[in-house]
Amino acid sequence: MGPVIRRPVAVVTAIVLFLEGLGIAGLQWLLGTVVDRQQMSLAGLDPDAMSVSTKAGGVLFGLYFVFCGVVALLIALRNRPAAGLGRILLISVAVVHGLLGALAVGLVGWGAFAFMMVVLGLVLLTLMTYDRQSGGAGVVSGGDGDVDGPSDGPSAGLSDGPSHGVERSVPVVPPAPSAS
Numbered sequence: 001m002g003p004v005i006r007r008p009v010a011v012v013t014a015i016v017l018f019l020e021g022l023g024i025a026g027l028q029w030l031l032g033t034v035v036d037r038q039q040m041s042l043a044g045l046d047p048d049a050m051s052v053s054t055k056a057g058g059v060l061f062g063l064y065f066v067f068c069g070v071v072a073l074l075i076a077l078r079n080r081p082a083a084g085l086g087r088i089l090l091i092s093v094a095v096v097h098g099l100l101g102a103l104a105v106g107l108v109g110w111g112a113f114a115f116m117m118v119v120l121g122l123v124l125l126t127l128m129t130y131d132r133q134s135g136g137a138g139v140v141s142g143g144d145g146d147v148d149g150p151s152d153g154p155s156a157g158l159s160d161g162p163s164h165g166v167e168r169s170v171p172v173v174p175p176a177p178s179a180s
Contacts, residue, residue, distance in 0.1 A: 013119075021061075032058065071089050087127070097116050
């Protein structure tokens with residue numbers, strides 16, 4: 001996929017993760033407030049401790065989603081794949097959405113499951129379209145979007161200038177067998 005398709009996917013992923021982070025933090029804050037005002041207790045736990053921990057957990061979980069959204073937005077702006085911590089964060093948020101989707105289908109319903117799977121698909125599409133490694137043999141990625149540096153393989157030097165993130169397929173010809 002070219003940069004024309006990749007960037008909107010990463011931007012949409014970032015926006016969805018931002019909104020989801022704000023939604024999770026708001027919902028947890030609301031639940032903490034309800035527990036506080038009702039003075040609810042579960043198995044003898046202190047209601048104030050439950051309220052504060054619910055609010056703190058919601059804020060932290062919301063910040064986690066917002067931070068993952070920032071990583072997706074940086075991917076779109078830089079037009080390069082995530083590396084290191086950013087890639088780990090996007091993989092972890094994909095796993096979280098898979099687990100939340102499995103829980104949501106039983107607790108909330110199929111609509112919540114569908115939403116979680118759409119977000120999971122967006123995160124995976126962002127990871128896959130900006131994958132560092134090309135899927136097939138003999139694909140040369142050159143230009144401004146290439147973060148791996150110069151290639152030392154059989155296709156080194158085949159690029160005729162910057163390709164601005166466009167991948168070209170170059171056939172790989174195996175060496176001819178020797179006649180001896």
